Structure formats: C-alpha cells, structure tokens
Amino acid sequence: MQNLTIVMYHYVRPLADSRYPELKALELDRFRGQLAHIDRHYHVVDMEQLIAAVRPDGEPLPENPLLLTFDDGYMDHFEHVLPLLSERGWQGSFFPPACSVVDRRVLDVNKLHFVLASVSDPEILVKYVYSAMNEARDRFGLEANEAMFARLAGDSRYDDPCTAFVKRALQRELPEAFRTTLVDELFSQYVSSDEQDFAAELYMSEKELTGLLDAGMFIGSHGCQHYWLNSLDRQAQIEEVDNSLDFMERLGVSRKDWVMCYPYGGYDESLLGILRSRGCAIGLTTEVRVADIDRCDPLALPRLDTNDLPTSAASAAE
Ligand SMILES: [Zn+2]
Structure with missing residues (x-):
C-alpha cells in the first residue's frame, strides 16, 4: 500500500x-x-x-x-x-x-458561480428557472417544476437545497440548448454584459x-x-x-x-x-x-x- x-x-x-x-x-x-x-x-x-x-x-x-x-x-x-x-x-x-x-469564454459552470455570488437569495434563481421551464415545458418535454426540485435539491456536500437545484439543473439536467441560454441571460443580468472582459480577468x-x-x-x-x-x-x-x-x-x-x-x-x-x-x-x-x-x-x-x-x-x- x-x-x-x-x-x-x-x-x-x-x-x-x-x-x-x-x-x-x-x-x-x-x-x-x-x-x-x-x-x-x-x-x-x-x-x-x-x-x-x-x-x-x-x-x-x-x-x-x-x-x-x-x-x-x-x-x-x-x-x-x-x-x-x-x-x-x-x-x-x-x-x-x-x-x-x-x-x-467564461465556462457555464463559472458563470453560474458568479451568478450565485451576485444574488442575495438563491430562491430568486429557483423562481427564474421555474418560470423559464414553464415557458419551455412543451418544447423540451420538461418534467414538473416541483418534481425536478425534489429530485435535484438534496444530498449536496456543500450547498443548500435551492443552490443545489439551480446548479444541477443549469449544469447538467436541463437540455443543453435551453440551459446555456438561461445561464447566459442570468450572467448578463446579474454579473457582466462583457464576457470577454470578464474572462480576461478570471x-x-x-x-x-x-x-x-x-x-x-x-x-x-x-x-x-x-x-x-x-x-x-x-x-x-x-x-x-x-x-x-x-x-x-x-x-x-x-x-x-x-x-x-x-x-x-x-x-x-x-x-x-x-x-x-x-x-x-x-x-x-x-x-x-x-x-x-x-x-x-x-x-x-x-x-x-x-x-x-x-x-x-x-x-x-x-
Ligand atoms: Zn474544472
């Protein structure tokens, strides 16, 4: 050994x-x-x-x-x-x-970290994801909001349930085209509208x-x-x-x-x-x-x- x-x-x-x-x-x-x-x-x-x-x-x-x-x-x-x-x-x-x-380019996972660091309460992001899911449900065949939350929110080593849900939904679970757009929207709304500039610093x-x-x-x-x-x-x-x-x-x-x-x-x-x-x-x-x-x-x-x-x-x- x-x-x-x-x-x-x-x-x-x-x-x-x-x-x-x-x-x-x-x-x-x-x-x-x-x-x-x-x-x-x-x-x-x-x-x-x-x-x-x-x-x-x-x-x-x-x-x-x-x-x-x-x-x-x-x-x-x-x-x-x-x-x-x-x-x-x-x-x-x-x-x-x-x-x-x-x-x-700023990696999606990093965009999400800085979005989470910029909002006062991760529940704001849960609501944002819910409302986007409601609009896209038929197009992507998405499951019900609460069912997805129950599936993704638990069992994280470091994150509270809302943060764990947002991370997992936006890093992996939702269809790629949909989650990439959502992360981009959140990043430009809460963090920076200049991705290149942000990447050069990060x-x-x-x-x-x-x-x-x-x-x-x-x-x-x-x-x-x-x-x-x-x-x-x-x-x-x-x-x-x-x-x-x-x-x-x-x-x-x-x-x-x-x-x-x-x-x-x-x-x-x-x-x-x-x-x-x-x-x-x-x-x-x-x-x-x-x-x-x-x-x-x-x-x-x-x-x-x-x-x-x-x-x-x-x-x-x-
Ligand atoms: Zn890595």
Whole structure:
C-alpha cells in the first residue's frame, strides 16, 4: 500500500476584500494556513515524482506524500497561489481548459458561480428557472417544476437545497440548448454584459501559463470545452483530448507522460482507451478519498477537496 493525498483546489483569493465576497472560494488566509498544516504533516511531491512512482519499477514516494492540484486555470492561481508555492519551493499542478484561455469564454459552470455570488437569495434563481421551464415545458418535454426540485435539491456536500437545484439543473439536467441560454441571460443580468472582459480577468492567458512553467509548475489537460467527457461520443472525446494536447504543446508541455484532469470527474472506458493510446500517464478524478497508488488505476486517481483538510497549522493530522 502506498497512500497519496491529492488535494483539489479551485478559486483561491482574498475573498472578503474582493468584488464577489459570496463566491464559494477558499479565502487566501485559509490557504496559507492549509499550506502550513501540509508543511507539518506531509511531503509535497512533484507530478514528475508521481509519474515515476506509478511505473512498475518506479521509485517510491516519500512518507506522507501530498500532491497539490488546481483546476480551471483561474488568474487566482497565478496571482495568489504561485507566489506562496514558490516561497516554499513546492510544485503545484494546474489544469486550464483550453477554450477559456484561447477563446476568452467564461465556462457555464463559472458563470453560474458568479451568478450565485451576485444574488442575495438563491430562491430568486429557483423562481427564474421555474418560470423559464414553464415557458419551455412543451418544447423540451420538461418534467414538473416541483418534481425536478425534489429530485435535484438534496444530498449536496456543500450547498443548500435551492443552490443545489439551480446548479444541477443549469449544469447538467436541463437540455443543453435551453440551459446555456438561461445561464447566459442570468450572467448578463446579474454579473457582466462583457464576457470577454470578464474572462480576461478570471482566467490566466498563455502568458501566465508560460510563467507557471518557467517557475517549475506542472500543467496538464482539463479538456478544451470543459465538457463531461463521459457524455461525449468517441469522436468528440478524441477531439477534446487531441485539441487540448495541441494547446499544451503550444505552451511548451511535453506530449510524453502528460496528465489528464477530468472536468467534473467524468470519464468512461472509451475515454481511458483514447488516453492510453496517447501516452497519458496520470488521470485525476473527483472521487473523494486518499489514493493508494499501488492499487488504483493511475488513470483514475481520487482526490480530496481543500475542504477535507484543516486550514491552520495548529490542527492535528487526519
Ligand atoms: Zn474544472
């Protein structure tokens, strides 16, 4: 058995002083505290060490190894994370979706985060979705509002029922053409009418990504369009993978021993076959547990969320 704690981060920012203090983000001070906790209880390892360790004759990882991963290519990572990791001489692994970097588009999932951070009460959004569903019910054959709410609102690790319903309905459940339009309407009504401008603030550009590489950080694939890759047919999966590899190559990332981080944790057998044929070394999921790299498929390693670890150095190891 060889345990490895892989921690997943998304937004990391000085939240209280920011324009969106209600955003579900990790407050920068808590991130600092978490790094201090990690320093006391773990050995932070590089992605290159992990890639070597999963080979049959690989060099084992040090005791209590931990890998830091940052999804979605936020500017937060360049502005706030990079300096703190560099200070400690630690490597982070960063996973930007190509489309947000190249096309300067805001991902639907991010639009929704900022919509939720901008309204005083998520029930406003539930009512908005209900009324749009009423109008589109016949066209898309939608179920009754309350039935959908009952199905989607429960069982979330972090969200209240209204927020969980809005997220699930608008990220996945409603037909794509319908939910994309709804998210766009909400984004321009509550957040910004200039998506390009917002994207330029929210995400790193190729310049910052190259800066990460120059500082010794690791960059891997998070697909192009941030799709649930297990919902695509094989041809579309191939395009997502190959286009993201082309994008990374332009940044200067090698096609040998590259790493895939599945958007929303979604993967299937067809995708795994494509990844193997292209020499993918490691795949990161959103399944929540500590990895055992002697037993796990290296293309399906589980991760913990930052919320699963303490955020101060004083906390005992768990
Ligand atoms: Zn993502």
